Amino acid sequence: MTTKAIDPKLIDVTLSEHDGYPEELARLDTDEALWDACGVASTDFPQSLWIPENEWRERADYNDKNGLWAINYLDRFTNQNPTHECTCHALRAVAEAAWNRQRRFAIGPPVAGQRLPASTAPQSASVWFSCLSIYAEANPRERGGANVQQVCRIACERGFLPDKIQPREYGFAHLLQGTCGKGGINQSSGAWPAVAKFPDGWRETAKHFRPLEVIYPRSREQFVCCLLHGLAIGIGRKGHSVPICRIVYDGGRMLFEYPDSYDVIRYDSQPYYSGSYSILSFTTPDDWSKPAG
Amino acid sequence: MRPLARVLSIRSIVAAAALTLAVVTSADAQKLGVARSYPSAANLAVGALVSDQPGGWLVFAVPSMLPAVSEPINAGAGVVWEGKPGKYLVLYFPPGQQFPQPEVRVVVLGVATPPEEPDEPTDPPEEPTDKVTQVTYVYEKDETAVPREVAKALGDINAKYLGVVASEFEDDTTAGGGSVPAQYRVALAEARKAGLPALIVQAGAKVVKVVKAPTTEAQVMEALR
Numbered sequence: 001m002t003t004k005a006i007d008p009k010l011i012d013v014t015l016s017e018h019d020g021y022p023e024e025l026a027r028l029d030t031d032e033a034l035w036d037a038c039g040v041a042s043t044d045f046p047q048s049l050w051i052p053e054n055e056w057r058e059r060a061d062y063n064d065k066n067g068l069w070a071i072n073y074l075d076r077f078t079n080q081n082p083t084h085e086c087t088c089h090a091l092r093a094v095a096e097a098a099w100n101r102q103r104r105f106a107i108g109p110p111v112a113g114q115r116l117p118a119s120t121a122p123q124s125a126s127v128w129f130s131c132l133s134i135y136a137e138a139n140p141r142e143r144g145g146a147n148v149q150q151v152c153r154i155a156c157e158r159g160f161l162p163d164k165i166q167p168r169e170y171g172f173a174h175l176l177q178g179t180c181g182k183g184g185i186n187q188s189s190g191a192w193p194a195v196a197k198f199p200d201g202w203r204e205t206a207k208h209f210r211p212l213e214v215i216y217p218r219s220r221e222q223f224v225c226c227l228l229h230g231l232a233i234g235i236g237r238k239g240h241s242v243p244i245c246r247i248v249y250d251g252g253r254m255l256f257e258y259p260d261s262y263d264v265i266r267y268d269s270q271p272y273y274s275g276s277y278s279i280l281s282f283t284t285p286d287d288w289s290k291p292a293g
Numbered sequence: 294m295r296p297l298a299r300v301l302s303i304r305s306i307v308a309a310a311a312l313t314l315a316v317v318t319s320a321d322a323q324k325l326g327v328a329r330s331y332p333s334a335a336n337l338a339v340g341a342l343v344s345d346q347p348g349g350w351l352v353f354a355v356p357s358m359l360p361a362v363s364e365p366i367n368a369g370a371g372v373v374w375e376g377k378p379g380k381y382l383v384l385y386f387p388p389g390q391q392f393p394q395p396e397v398r399v400v401v402l403g404v405a406t407p408p409e410e411p412d413e414p415t416d417p418p419e420e421p422t423d424k425v426t427q428v429t430y431v432y433e434k435d436e437t438a439v440p441r442e443v444a445k446a447l448g449d450i451n452a453k454y455l456g457v458v459a460s461e462f463e464d465d466t467t468a469g470g471g472s473v474p475a476q477y478r479v480a481l482a483e484a485r486k487a488g489l490p491a492l493i494v495q496a497g498a499k500v501v502k503v504v505k506a507p508t509t510e511a512q513v514m515e516a517l518r
Contacts, residue, residue: 048438059441066445104447104460115347115388117368122328123451123458159469168365169349185388208469213434229438280434281463286475288458293469 006250011267013260018239020086020145026236029148029275034216037149041156043213043280049225059228060247070232071245071259073100075107075119075126075167076186080261083181084145086241088131088138089261090234091151093243095129095160095211097232098279103288112263115185119167125288126167128186129209130176133161133202137195142180148236148275152214159210159283161202162292164188172292174198174205184263208292213280223271226278227256237272244268244276325366328455331375333362338378338402342385343371349386354379355399378402424496425517428459429477430507431484431491437506443492446513457517464489492516 035042051059063069074097078089100107103125107118119126134154138146162170163178165188176198177183177190217223217233224247226233233244242258248267249255255267285291331339342350347369352361354376361381363374374381381402384395428450430443439461450459464481468474473481480493483500494502494516504516 046434046438048434048436062441066441067448068441068444102461102466103451104444105451106448113389115369117347117370120347120365120369122326122364122455167369189391210469212466213463230444281466283469284462284466284474284477286468288460288476 004248004250006248006255006267010265011250011255012269013266014238015240018084018145019080019082020084020088021147021236021239021241022145023239025145025147026239026275029236031216031218031274033149034152034275034277037153038156038211038214038277039153041211041214043215045215045217045222046280049222049229051225051228053221053224056224056228056247057249060249063228063230063246067106068230069109069246070094070097070101070227070230070243071109071257072106073097073108073230074110074232074245074259075100075116075124076110076128077112077184077259077263078131078179078187078261079182079184079263080131080179081182083179084139084143085131085135085179085181086261087146087148087151087234087236088135089179090236090241090243091134091148091155092129092131092160093245093259094232094234094277094279095155095209095282096127097230097243097245098211098282099209100126101230102282102284110259113185115167119186124168125285125291127170127209127291128163128166128178129160130163130178130188132179132190132193133176133198133206136193136198140194142192148234148241148277152211152234152277156211156214158203159206159208161198161206162209164190170289170291172205174202176202181261205292208283208285210283211279212282215278215280217271217273217276217278219273220271223273223276224254231278231280233273233276233278235268235272235276237268237275242266242268244271325371325373326368326455327366327373328364331373333375336377337375339373339375340381340383340400340402341366341371341373342383342398342400343367344385344387346370346388348388349384349393349395351384351386351395353382353384355382356380358382376402425457425494425501426497427476427480427493427495428457428513428517429480429484429493429495430461430513431464431477431480431489431493432461433464433489437490440508442510443507443513446510449510450513450517 161176178187183189246257350372447459484491492504
């Protein structure tokens with residue numbers, strides 16, 4: 001069974017101050033606002049994803065055994081410390097999981113400080129997105145954060161730029177530093193990039209990395225069903241935005257696991273489905289070995 | 294995958310503490326995960342370097358400094374390249390560096406020569422056939438989700454059979470330019486003809502099998518045979 005003892009210190013962690021999702025911005029992330037922000041990408045929760053509650057635990061066990069969680073389609077942590085980029089770090093995880101899930105090559109789960117061998121395997125099409133390529137537009141003032149609707153809208157409209165660090169050499173024409181924060185072995189760190197200073201012609205590369213269909217879990221049941229299907233869910237709560245990627249059972253208790261943008265795995269005991277989103281489909285390349293053509 | 298053709302001679306190497314130069318043999322290459330066979334032409338030479346941990350690799354011909362045809366091997370802890378006999382500059386970027394400081398090696402490659410000893414016997418190729426290149430589960434999200442056993446089988450194929458792209462494709466998905474991704478055009482057309490969902494098995498652009506609405510791992514694996 002999907003059961004393990006979780007360190008209580010990792011459950012329901014509340015940061016001492018917001019790191020990019022302040023209350024005044026969070027208040028604006030209503031279901032309606034998110035739906036409008038993603039425009040034509042907004043999609044109703046498909047009934048085909050529905051799994052009856054009495055099958056959840058067995059399904060979770062199957063996912064554990066066969067590596068079918070969203071976390072299995074992620075091959076890196078990012079580290080935003082000490083910036084206010086959290087909504088974009090959560091979004092990049094949801095997006096990368098959607099991209100790799102479509103390819104169906106399991107490359108995770110990520111290990112902090114490590115480049116995973118699967119990331120560089122010939123079958124891998126793993127692309128690492130720049131969090132800053134979204135955040136620089138969402139909040140040109142750099143500090144203060146952004147809300148979920150802002151970053152989702154930008155991603156759906158014009159897409160991500162790839163990070164300057166990639167697991168494989170794809171020959172991208174346009175790249176951008178991943179974060180102004182700490183970054184790491186799998187994420188580049190650099191100076192604040194005003195959108196006007198993005199590399200010339202950057203939209204030509206970004207258009208290849210856009211969410212096509214976004215859904216919004218609006219109940220505990222829909223939230224769990226998305227996760228059981230291997231979809232990551234971006235959420236914002238308590239001053240911080242994170243990507244929920246797996247369900248684990250701590251005894252009889254269901255916990256929602258996320259790779260936090262501080263090189264650590266943490267857990268929520270509640271499904272925060274208000275203001276949450278998941279990427280159901282993502283642009284797909286003409287050739288997985290040439291993600292931007 | 295075709296077995297690697299032959300052992301290649303490398304006239305001189307510059308070895309270093311962190312790097313070791315490996316002669317590429319058929320058996321070695323299989324183990325190190327090359328995506329194709331080397332050399333691609335008889336007049337080309339092949340080089341390979343491996344390190345003790347995955348990192349970034351760049352290979353340039355000297356003195357032109359043009360990038361050589363290369364690919365990572367050994368799960369990123371190595372590189373293989375081919376080109377005309379001569380000098381090559383290899384840059385290796387170890388992991389964990391805040392500011393990239395590559396280790397630099399100059400490698401001189403000789404002409405490819407026939408093996409002096411017979412290749413070690415290799416296991417039969419693992420591919421289900423030498424033709425299948427693509428397995429695609431095509432579906433419409435409002436009608437069905439990808440069955441979990443199908444998802445598992447696609448992942449297993451990708452992990453086990455190098456050279457076969459096993460994936461799913463939702464029928465509204467597009468490439469960045471808004472058109473159906475080139476690699477899925479044949480599969481989508483065939484699946485629509487058969488009715489969604491369907492598993493389409495291809496050898497290049499040729500459809501070799503169509504399985505309507507598979508739900509089990511066995512159905513997917515059987516379609517490969």
